[in-house]
Amino acid sequence: MFGCLKKVCLKPTRKDRKNLQGRNVQTQGGQTSIPLVSVIIPCYNQAHYLPCAVESVIKQRYNNWECIMVNDGSPDNTGLVAKSLIDKYPKNQILLINQSNQGLAEARNAGIKASKGKYILPLDADDLIHPKMLQKTVSLLESHPEIAIAYTDVRYFGRVNRVVLAGEYDFKRLCFQNHLNYCSxxxxxxxxxxxxxxxxxVWGYEDWDFWISCGEKGxxxxxxxxxxxxxxVKENSMYTNAVEHHNELMAQIALNHPNLYDQPYPQEAKIRDCGSIDTLKTDPxxxxxxxxxxxxxxxKRTLESIATQTYQRIEVVVVNDGGEDVSAIIDAFRDRLQIKYLVHRENRGLAAARNTGIKNATGKYIAYLDDDDIFYSNHIETLVKYLETNNCKVAYCDAFRAWQEKDNEQYVIKQKDIPYSFDFDPDLILAQNFIPVLCIMHEKSCTDEVGIFDESLTTHEDWELWIRMSRKYHFTHIRKVTCEFTWRTDGTTMSSEKKSDFLRTMGIIFDRYREYSKDNPRILELQRMSKRRLQSGIFKIFYKLFNKTKNLFRSLFLFLI
Structure with a gap:
């Protein structure tokens, strides 16, 4: 897939630069020294952050630099703020370029084209650099002419405060996951x-595409x-938009570098480009x-269970919800799985993580697997086979619940049971969730119709989506155990650790779908029972229901909160 990458020694060169006269550039006069480093700061609607970004450059311990601000047609007062910074720091080489709005890629290109430095450092207007940034990176490139890019780890600040390690340079990994910061x-x-x-x-990833171009050239x-x-880290940013358009952007990267990518990306890109799927008439x-x-x-165990499926046409969308880096684990599966790895800059919750996954999924069908659960080898094949041969868009199977306890610092399974195995009941689903998320598979088109997970719900987000979906689509129960979810008695699993929040979100769901229950005594009684059992902390409940229409008794059943 990849050819050998040659090491390129870049000897210092000094090409004649075009005179900036005639370009719409403002700088402080009297500066004649040629800077070694050019810091390029594009700015669009970030004027309120711009002074902090520039001042982080001013505070550098290394001082042979110029700073070029690019006002990318910003509708705010970027131009005025930039000019005030030029006036405030007359002893520094600070320039301003004004241009019509052309996007981040072209703004960076315009700044670099006007620069004089041997080295380039991109810096967005809302970010900062440590006082030692230029000192350390310049030293590395000056002492190692065979190295073309000096990059560092990153410290998040704002809504999230933590350090993220960048990882050592690996071009093969870079082609599928960007581990270089744009600010390198x-x-x-x-x-x-x-x-x-x-x-x-256009949606982002321009830095990732650029790093791939560089690696492709050696x-x-x-x-x-x-x-x-x-x-x-802010609530909304260009990176957030990029994650939302991950598939389109990866397809564009594949088109930009056709010699690098085998399946699946080039094929996906060509499909998006020409609008044809005739060549993909295979298993969904x-x-x-x-x-x-x-x-x-x-x-790792979760991904291994997907890699050993009897059904082959699978893509895995792993969404790291602001946690510790697992890219090394992901990379170990790339030769066995078609895998996408997306990262939230901050922890946004389970609903948001699943939504990011759905938005970046390209499959006909969607399945879910939390990072402490597993599929058995026949799970996906069982569900796909049913959905493809029946007039149904949603199906679910049964799952073992594996009770785990800590023994000598390791979790061991003490017992297994099947807490849910019920045919679908449109009334019962309004009172209690009896479909674990890993059991279900549905067409992606279902979420196009009814929407995705409600990110305001911190628990029961899957149950609420099943209710919405069940008002539109028929659910079919396959009475076969094909997966397993973990239940730890110490409360460290995704479900068991949030017991205290279940009652609150249950009340929200009951109120939200009151129109279906208010005139139905059966549903109201089921809801009262569910709420009582949850309040008392009892997880195994039995109930007996009389169906007046059919004059039959429902059997006793067991279900887990």
């Missing part, structure tokens, strides 16, 4: 050879294991959504 120091000559940032990356990077880049693709958060110890 690189040689200007590399930008010239690769022709810069590609403006066709350039490579070196990590400095210190958090010298400070990334501001199933997308398995795997949210994960700080579960190194179990996510």
């Amino acid at each position: 120091l690189f040689r200007r000559g590399m930008w010239e050879v690769t022709k810069g940032y590609n403006p066709n990356m 350039y490579y990077g070196k990590r400095i294991p210190k958090p010298l880049f400070l990334y501001r 693709l199933v997308s398995v959504i795997v949210p994960t958060y700080n579960r190194h110890d179990t996510v």
Whole structure:
């Protein structure tokens, strides 16, 4: 798939630069020294952050730099703020370029084109750099001419405060997961050879595409294991938009680098490009959504259960919900699974993680597997076979509940049971969730119709979606155990650890769907029973119901809160 990557030695060169006169550039006069580093700061609607970004450059211990701000047609007062910064720091080489709005890629390209430095550091207007950033990165590139990119670890600040390790440079990994920060120091000559940032990356990932272009030409990077880049985490950002359009962006990256990618990305890209799917008349693709958060110890077992499925056409969408990095575990499965690895900058909750997975899924069918649960080898085949041969869009199977206890610092299974095995009842679903999320498979088109998980719910988000879906689609129960979910008695599993929140979200759901229950004594009684058992903390309940229409008794059943 990949050819050998040659090490390129970039000898220092000093090409004549075009005079900036005639361009719409403002700078402080009297500066004649040629800077070694050019810091490029594009700005669009971030004027309120711009002073902090520039001041983080001013505070650098290394001082042979210029700073070029690019006002990318911003409708706010970016131009005025930038000019005030030029006036405030007359001893520093600070420039301003004004241009019509052309997007982040072209804004960076415009700044680099106007720059004089041998080295380039991109910095967005809402982020910061540590005072030692330039000192450390310049030192690395100056002492190692074979290295073209110097990158560091990152410290998140704002809504989230933590350090993220970047990982050592690996071009094969880079082609499928970006482990380089956009704010990395690189040689200007590399930008010239690769022709810069590609403006066709309209939703984002322009830095990732650029790093791939560099690697494709033989350039490579070196990590400095210190958090010298400070990334501001906000509720909404360009990165958030990029994650929402991950599939389109990966398809575009594949089109931009056709010599690098085998299946699946080039085929997906070509399908998106020409609108044809005639070449894919095979078994339907199933997308398995795997949210994960700080579960190194179990996510490997989860992925292994997917890799050993008897059904082959599977893509796995792993969404790291702001937890510790598991990219090394993901990479170990890339030769066995078609896998996408997406990362939330902050912990947004299970519903948001699953939603990110759904939005980036390309399969006809959606399945779910939490990072402490497993599929048995026949799970996906069983559900796909039924859905493909019956007029049904939603089906679910049964699951073992594996009771785990800690024994000598390790969790061991003490017993297994089947807490749910019920044919679908549209009334009962309004009172209690009897379908574990890992049991269900549905067409992706169902969520297009009824919507995705409600991110305002911190528990019971799956139950609420099943209710919405059940008002539109028929659910079919397959009486076969094909998967297993973990229940730890110490409360560390995804479900058991949130008992205290179940009652609150149960009340929200009861109120939300009151129109279906208010005139139905059977549903109201089921809801009262569910609430009482939850309040008392009893998880095994039995009930007996009389169906007046059929004059039959319901059998006793057991279900887990």
